[in-house]
Amino acid sequence: MASLSAQIILCIALISATCLIIGVNGSAVERQREFDYFALALQWPGTICHQTRHCCSSNGCCRGSDSPTEFTIHGLWPDYNDGSWPSCCARSQFDIKEISTLMGALQKYWPSLYCSRPSTCFSGKGIFWAHEWETHGTCSSPVFHDEYSYFLTALNVYFKYNVTKMLNEAGYVPSNSERYPLGGLVSAIENSFQATPEVICSKHDVKEIRLCFYKDFKPRNCLASKTSCPKYVSLPTYVALGRNESDMGIERISGDFEAL
Ligand SMILES: *[C@@H]1O[C@H](CO)[C@@H](O)[C@H](O)[C@H]1NC(C)=O
């Protein structure tokens, strides 16, 4: 009898715990349907660093000779085939400790190229990786359930498909005077990647290239969307920004250093 009543109590405890979890999730986070495909968004520092107005410790543009000279990661985004995307899918606040072993690679290949702190889902603003995890990473279920595997896989996919190399080998090298046919750049990537990328421009400068993947990371075409690029584009060279001591002071006061 003692063990039977213990079992009943356990069952009741389990049922109410389950109900509680559903209740909390249902009210706090809007449930969104499973995503359709991934986009690996890569940014071109040559274009973005030209637009960055000032320096701070988090800005990868400002590392002098250590500043990035190849496409760096913007994010790995779960997307829908209709052109929309899910965001902020779980009540999981970014924890930098979970990816501490990846920090060297993230600093190098996935740096922020800005000083401003992007929005996060639950805490207002945070560092770049917090934004990417909370906004996009939490929507990558059932493929990823934790920060570590999400960031590690993004890095591995980035290492596997080197867009900078694909372009360089086809003769598309960074230049402030050359203009290249957009179709040529796209073909150069298609020839090695075997699928069509999406190219994002800022005026005529290439700002981002996105590679798309099925959920098992086999390449697929990105959505055929209106490109923001003209017929001829440029891949501007990177001009390392110097650290501006007076800007650094402002950043320190406004708390931009706390995170790292
Ligand atoms: C990509 O290729 C470029 C040019 O060949 C090379 O310098 C760079 O190290 C490669 N990047 C990665 C992440 O492997």
Ligand SMILES: *[C@@H]1O[C@H](CO)[C@@H](O)[C@H](O)[C@H]1NC(C)=O
């Ligand atoms: C540094 O920033 C300050 C304030 O934004 C600006 O007035 C100054 O000209 C900048 N100095 C350099 C060397 O860019």
